[in-house]
Amino acid sequence: MSIYGDRLAQLEAIVEKGKTLIQEIINEEVKTSGISPIEHFKYRIKCEESLINKLNLRCLPVTMESIYTNIHDLVGFRIICSYTSGVRTVANKIISNENIDIILSKDYIKHPKPNGYRSLHLIVKLKDSDVPFEIQLRTIAMDSWASLEHQLKYKREIKHKDLIVAELKMCADEMSSTDLTMQAIYDLIKEEN
Numbered sequence: 001m002s003i004y005g006d007r008l009a010q011l012e013a014i015v016e017k018g019k020t021l022i023q024e025i026i027n028e029e030v031k032t033s034g035i036s037p038i039e040h041f042k043y044r045i046k047c048e049e050s051l052i053n054k055l056n057l058r059c060l061p062v063t064m065e066s067i068y069t070n071i072h073d074l075v076g077f078r079i080i081c082s083y084t085s086g087v088r089t090v091a092n093k094i095i096s097n098e099n100i101d102i103i104l105s106k107d108y109i110k111h112p113k114p115n116g117y118r119s120l121h122l123i124v125k126l127k128d129s130d131v132p133f134e135i136q137l138r139t140i141a142m143d144s145w146a147s148l149e150h151q152l153k154y155k156r157e158i159k160h161k162d163l164i165v166a167e168l169k170m171c172a173d174e175m176s177s178t179d180l181t182m183q184a185i186y187d188l189i190k191e192e193n
Contacts, residue, residue, distance in 0.1 A: 003048045004074075005064060007131075011045050014075045014133055017126055018043060021100075022079065025093050037086030039140055041079045046071070068131065072103070072123045075133035080143050083183045084109065087137045091120055094135060101125045103132050109142075115165065116172025117149070118142045141175040141182075 002008050026036045046054075051071065052062055060066045067074070081087045087109065095102055104123040112118045120137040138146065149168055158164060 003051065003062075003067070004045075007064075007068070008045075010129065010131060011075050014126060014129060014131060015043055015045065018075065018077050018133070018135075021094070021097065022077070025090055028093075029089070037081050037083070037089045039080045039082050041077060043075070043077045046074050046076065072132040073134035074131060077133070077135045078143070079135065079137045081137065081139055083186050084139055084179055085183060085186070087120055087139060091122065091137055094122060094124065099127050101127060112172065112176075114169075115149070116169040116176075117146060118172065118176060119146065139179050141179050145172050145175050 004011060022038065022041050026038050029038075030036050051067065051074070054071060055062050055066060058070065060070050079087075079090055081090060094100060095105075102122060102124055104121075106121040108117055108119050108121065118138070119142055122135040122137070123132050124135060125132045145168075149172075152158075152164065152168070
């Protein structure tokens with residue numbers, strides 16, 4: 001029996017509606033500009049082990065009420081864009097969608113985390129649902145850095161932790177600089193068309 005109980009079908013419906021929304025954004029942008037701002041996207045329903053760990057970490061009870069009151073990423077989407085302008089375009093389309101309520105926006109692109117993490121996070125709800133879910137928007141470079149940092153973070157014993165943290169921060173800054181350069185090149189090419 002799933003910890004989600006009879007609400008698993010509701011989470012699966014959110015995944016399907018989210019996939020449809022993202023595909024509509026892609027189709028609309030391709031139709032108007034000829035280019036999709038979205039390189040690819042991923043989605044998931046949080047696995048039970050991760051959910052229980054998150055509740056325990058926050059000292060919250062492992063109950064249905066606690067899950068649906070306190071956890072806002074039971075369903076998660078990660079949208080990977082080629083350029084930072086694509087992140088903004090897609091985020092604006094999500095924010096302005098009449099079927100979505102925005103609960104919270106965290107802009108770690110404008111305000112990176114101290115370790116260098118960059119991404120735009122939206123906590124949203126569909127108008128016909130009471131379950132919030134998370135949408136993370138990143139560039140390819142941001143996603144690459146976050147994936148590698150995540151792998152390294154979960155190593156058990158790291159001998160040179162301070163050095164590695166500093167190097168990861170430097171890599172995040174370098175990748176951000178690359179994102180800015182790629183955006184500038186894209187903008188120049190776009191001006192010519």
